[in-house]
Amino acid sequence: GSDKQVNIRGNSYDTDEWTNTPDSILSHIGRLLYLDENHPLAITRRLIEGQFPGPVYGNHVEKYPVVSTAQNFDVLGFPVDHPGRSRTDTYYINKNTVLRTHTSAHQQTYFRRLDSLTNGQSIEQGYTVTADVYRRDAIDRSHYPIFHQMEGAKLWRRPSTDPLQYSSETAATIWADVASLPVNDVVVEDLNPTIHAERNPLQARYHSPEEVEAIAAHLKRSLERMVDKIFKEARKAVSGASDAEQKPLKVRWVEAYFPFTSPSWELEIFWQGDWLEVLGCGVIKQELLINSDVPDRVGWAFGIGIERMAMLLFNIPDIRLFWSQDDRFLSQFTAGEITRFEPFSKHPACYKDVAFWLNSSASSGGSAAGGAMPFHENDVMEIVRDVAGDLVEDVKLVDEFTHPNTGRKSLCYRVNYRSLERTLTNKETNDLHNRVREKLVERAGVELR
Numbered sequence: 001g002s003d004k005q006v007n008i009r010g011n012s013y014d015t016d017e018w019t020n021t022p023d024s025i026l027s028h029i030g031r032l033l034y035l036d037e038n039h040p041l042a043i044t045r046r047l048i049e050g051q052f053p054g055p056v057y058g059n060h061v062e063k064y065p066v067v068s069t070a071q072n073f074d075v076l077g078f079p080v081d082h083p084g085r086s087r088t089d090t091y092y093i094n095k096n097t098v099l100r101t102h103t104s105a106h107q108q109t110y111f112r113r114l115d116s117l118t119n120g121q122s123i124e125q126g127y128t129v130t131a132d133v134y135r136r137d138a139i140d141r142s143h144y145p146i147f148h149q150m151e152g153a154k155l156w157r158r159p160s161t162d163p164l165q166y167s168s169e170t171a172a173t174i175w176a177d178v179a180s181l182p183v184n185d186v187v188v189e190d191l192n193p194t195i196h197a198e199r200n201p202l203q204a205r206y207h208s209p210e211e212v213e214a215i216a217a218h219l220k221r222s223l224e225r226m227v228d229k230i231f232k233e234a235r236k237a238v239s240g241a242s243d244a245e246q247k248p249l250k251v252r253w254v255e256a257y258f259p260f261t262s263p264s265w266e267l268e269i270f271w272q273g274d275w276l277e278v279l280g281c282g283v284i285k286q287e288l289l290i291n292s293d294v295p296d297r298v299g300w301a302f303g304i305g306i307e308r309m310a311m312l313l314f315n316i317p318d319i320r321l322f323w324s325q326d327d328r329f330l331s332q333f334t335a336g337e338i339t340r341f342e343p344f345s346k347h348p349a350c351y352k353d354v355a356f357w358l359n360s361s362a363s364s365g366g367s368a369a370g371g372a373m374p375f376h377e378n379d380v381m382e383i384v385r386d387v388a389g390d391l392v393e394d395v396k397l398v399d400e401f402t403h404p405n406t407g408r409k410s411l412c413y414r415v416n417y418r419s420l421e422r423t424l425t426n427k428e429t430n431d432l433h434n435r436v437r438e439k440l441v442e443r444a445g446v447e448l449r
């Protein structure tokens with residue numbers, strides 16, 4: 001380790017060779033945009049929560065984003081070599097501490113809490129939890145290193161902790177709940193069987209097929225209804241058309257993989273000509289429930305991207321806008337209302353290229369921060385973010401080749417400098433770009449061309 005410390009909202013953490021969280025990220029912690037009731041992220045949160053109401057569901061938020069690697073990965077069954085654990089993808093505070101990459105980091109806490117509530121007076125059987133999450137990722141109009149998710153889960157108690165012993169009774173209980181869900185007229189494409197031996201396996205030690213069919217039906221219908229209700233509101237706001245006049249929403253279920261659910265799916269919505277993924281979900285792995293002291297429960301969980309939903313609902317074209325403090329943005333939204341975002345004047349784009357050779361060391365071993373890490377595109381993204389922050393709209397790889405004689409690899413990235421709020425001067429973009437070039441040499445160990 002090192003003796004340097006990082007301070008996050010009054011808590012002090014030791015840094016070490018895993019630390020890779022820059023000040024530009026740390027400075028965003030505590031904005032809590034999703035609590036600002038007139039902000040589109042808060043309006044969207046409320047709309048989704050409204051589809052998972054009490055007393056069955058408790059609606060919660062988790063304001064503090066620092067969690068252990070155990071919470072974020074181990075407890076959820078992420079294998080040690082899962083790419084999500086890599087320093088190129090995740091912000092580490094130190095070896096055992098990260099900025100959560102998903103709200104699932106809180107699953108175990110909420111499963112435990114659920115049990116204590118149910119043993120007491122409450123009849124809560126599920127929850128939603130909203131939080132800011134952090135990922136090192138590409139820069140473009142739909143990716144930002146900080147975004148927001150809502151996790152939801154619903155559990156049913158089995159008459160016994162004995163796997164499978166009362167599975168028909170449990171399935172019957174769940175089917176009764178499915179039957180009580182209000183119908184919706186969303187058009188659903190769901191081509192694959194619920195259970196597939198390789199692609200979407202049954203946890204055969206713990207679950208019977210009939211139980212999983214029932215849980216999956218409840219999960220899918222609950223989420224279909226949620227998107228149906230919310231998008232009906234949105235289209236009413238846009239066109240003034242009543243429910244009866246609207247064409248039904250089209251969605252589809254796609255098989256997926258998550259380390260902590262099986263079977264698993266993603267839900268995609270057909271919106272303005274494209275299929276858009278909005279959430280991941282599945283039947284909670286029983287090992288996780290056993291390890292969370294609720295071995296006698298079975299159930300489902302989902303995780304939805306709030307920006308994704310908000311961009312669709314409010315027609316917001318660029319994810320950076322959510323962080324805008326500009327009144328021309330903020331004044332367009334009011335708690336409880338879905339309004340159509342009117343873009344304010346778009347300022348000109350300024351494209352600048354940077355081309356470099358990967359050093360033999362950078363492409364095969366040493367790299368940023370002296371760790372034994374190969375070159376990774378996310379390091380370029382991080383450098384650009386560090387230097388220019390929200391003044392960059394996107395960064396794209398535009399050329400790549402390997403020298404026929406030396407075998408060295410060359411990359412060229414195109415950085416699009418554009419502010420949402422003003423026109424950047426030539427001097428300003430040149431200065432930014434020069435600093436990006438310098439840092440690429442210093443921190444990524446490349447050789448500029």
Ligand code: PHE
Pocket residue numbers: 101102103104151258261279280281282301302303304
């Ligand atoms: N945590 C997952 C993600 O961020 C989403 C998810 C949540 C999937 C709950 C299944 C169950 O991609």
